[in-house]
Amino acid sequence: MLQKPYSSQDIAIAKSKINRFGFYEAPESEFFARFSPAYITSNENLKREVSLTPNAHDVLTIAGSGDQALYYKMAGATHVDTFDISYCARVIQDIKTTAIHQMSYMEYFVLLETLHTSYNVAKIPLISQMSPYLPQDTLNFINDMNGYPMFSRGINPFFSPCLHPTRAEYKKMQLCVPAQFNFIWSDVLSLHTKLSSQYDVINLSNIFSYFENEQITQTIESLKPFLKVSGYIVFCGVYRINPAAGLPDLKTKEYRMAPLSRYKQIITLQKVK
Ligand SMILES: C[S@@+](CC[C@H](N)C(=O)[O-])C[C@H]1O[C@@H](n2cnc3c(N)ncnc32)[C@H](O)[C@@H]1O
Numbered sequence: 552m553l554q555k556p557y558s559s560q561d562i563a564i565a566k567s568k569i570n571r572f573g574f575y576e577a578p579e580s581e582f583f584a585r586f587s588p589a590y591i592t593s594n595e596n597l598k599r600e601v602s603l604t605p606n607a608h609d610v611l612t613i614a615g616s617g618d619q620a621l622y623y624k625m626a627g628a629t630h631v632d633t634f635d636i637s638y639c640a641r642v643i644q645d646i647k648t649t650a651i652h653q654m655s656y657m658e659y660f661v662l663l664e665t666l667h668t669s670y671n672v673a674k675i676p677l678i679s680q681m682s683p684y685l686p687q688d689t690l691n692f693i694n695d696m697n698g699y700p701m702f703s704r705g706i707n708p709f710f711s712p713c714l715h716p717t718r719a720e721y722k723k724m725q726l727c728v729p730a731q732f733n734f735i736w737s738d739v740l741s742l743h744t745k746l747s748s749q750y751d752v753i754n755l756s757n758i759f760s761y762f763e764n765e766q767i768t769q770t771i772e773s774l775k776p777f778l779k780v781s782g783y784i785v786f787c788g789v790y791r792i793n794p795a796a797g798l799p800d801l802k803t804k805e806y807r808m809a810p811l812s813r814y815k816q817i818i819t820l821q822k823v824k
Contacts, residue, residue, distance in 0.1 A: 553687050555695075556736065557638065561586065562695045571670075573703020582761070585736075586696075589639035590705035591667040592714050593618035595756060601626040604752045604783050611746070611777070612754035613739075616705060617644030619754060620732045621651075621716075625723055632750075634735040634742055638692060639701045641734040645689040646678070651728050653681045656721045663708040670700050686731060740766065743773035750778060754785040 565586030568576050575587040593616045601607075601622045610628045612619040614635035623631050633644060646666070650659050654677070662677045672678055672693045682690060693701075708715065716724060735745050739758055753774055759767050771784060778784065 553691070555691055556688070557585075557692075559695075565696070566699055569699045569701075571700075573700035583636050583758070585636060585638060587637045587639065588701055588703045589635075589637055589643045590616035591643065591663055591702045592616055592705050592708050592711055594705055594711075594714065595619075597622040600754070600756065600785065604785065607751040607783075609748070609750045609779070610752045610754065611750045612752075613756055613758060614640035614644050614732075614734060615757070616640070617647040619756065620644065621647065621724055621728060623752075623754075624727050624729075625716075625720060628752075632733045632735065632748075634737050634739070634745075636736075636738045638736060641736065642689050642692050643702050644734065645686055645731055646681075648728055648731055649681050649684045650677075651721070651724050652730065653684055656718050659721065660708055660715070666702045667705075667707050668700065668703070670698055672701060673697055684730075739770055742770075743777065746774075746777045748777070750782060752783050752785055753778060756785060759786060 568584075568586070569588060570576050573588045575582060575584065577584060577587075581587075597618055600619075605626070607623065607626075608629045610620075610623045610631045612623060612631060612633055614620065614633035617633075617640070620631045620633050633640075635641065643666070646662075650662055654662065658677060662675070665675050665677070666672060669675055678685075678693070685693075706714065735742065737745050739755060755770070755774075759770075762770075774784065
């Protein structure tokens with residue numbers, strides 16, 4: 552019997568924090584936590600993001616909705632590892648890679664729409680259909696979290712067609728995406744203690760918005776040893792514009808102002824060695 556990477560007490564705590572709308576009821580500092588619901592679809596411009604580092608072979612990326620890894624693979628990365636603080640991110644990522652190999656383009660979108668609002672993922676017919684191909688860990692978690700919406704974050708796929716792969720891209724994914732990506736379950740703050748190889752790109756997209764500048768600088772320093780020569784750390788996010796604090800010494804390239812003037816969306820590359 553496979554040893555679960557979490558206890559039944561962990562699951563009870565997770566359930567007590569996810570309310571019936573899928574929101575994680577915790578202070579802002581715990582908004583993202585070990586079992587907080589995952590995004591069903593990325594809200595980032597991933598095509599643009601991955602195009603900034605066109606020769607990246609070995610990539611470590613936030614798992615998020617699972618889309619980040621898929622887009623790096625489509626852009627030609629040979630090896631993609633993923634990490635996330637939330638186990639739900641691992642589960643949506645496994646569901647997506649498995650679905651890509653088992654389902655038609657249309658079925659894939661029906662599945663995502665259904666997952667986004669579902670309280671009983673195990674009972675979704677498309678999930679039952681692909682269950683023989685899902686990793687046992689992922690199936691266990693789906694069953695343990697029965698009754699709770701695990702993928703309620705982000706934009707409903709029905710309302711965000713521009714964020715989805717095209718039919719041609721889906722075909723490409725079917726050819727290049729592995730059955731599963733390696734997933735490291737970790738807070739970015741301790742990620743460096745769990746790494747053993749070096750990457751061309753470490754994508755820390757969208758996770759620093761609520762970090763203090765000192766924490767951002769420390770995290771970047773801790774990850775530098777895991778970048779190859781000429782490797783990049785990629786940031787992307789909606790950051791609060793705080794002229795007093797600002798971001799640490801980063802060369803920022805601004806792509807688009809968000810509608811709210813206090814925030815700006817930036818993608819930043821930092822060449823480290
Ligand atoms: C901040 S969210 C934003 C969503 C993202 N824009 C996307 O396209 O999926 C991205 C992911 O970061 C993860 N995350 C947030 N804080 C983290 C941390 N301290 N360490 C590791 N992962 C974290 C969340 O669990 C979530 O899956």
